[in-house]
Amino acid sequence: xxRLDIPGHGxxxxxxxTGRDGKSPVVVENNTVWPIPRAIKGKAKPxxxxxxxVGVIRGDGTNANYGAFSLSGSTxxxxxxxxxxxxxxxxxxxxxxxK
Numbered sequence: 643x644x645r646l647d648i649p650g651h652g653x654x655x656x657x658x659x660t661g662r663d664g665k666s667p668v669v670v671e672n673n674t675v676w677p678i679p680r681a682i683k684g685k686a687k688p689x690x691x692x693x694x695x696v697g698v699i700r701g702d703g704t705n706a707n708y709g710a711f712s713l714s715g716s717t718x719x720x721x722x723x724x725x726x727x728x729x730x731x732x733x734x735x736x737x738x739x740x741k
Contacts, residue, residue: 644684644708652699654689656706658682670707678709 647653659668668683684706692698 644706648691651693652689652691654691654706655687656684656708657687658684658708667708673707676707676709676711678707678711680709682708684708 644656644658645653646655660666661668670681670683671679673679673681686704686706687702689699689701689704
């Protein structure tokens, strides 16, 4: 399981989707939606985020992508890394669905 917390704004948890062998994650390379060169696919569990620019985002069971990324803007800067980094990537993010 993966988890991302952005203090004061929210976050989400996700479960990595494993491939046919039951142990290796499903990987997408050269994703056109997220700026993550190599994304491990997952399914987000409860997702909640809010700020004055984006507004409120809530969802469950949405798409998740696990990989290195950095965000910056008027709400501050966030760089996420994972303590168990491997060649498969570090950090995580989700593709939320507005509800």
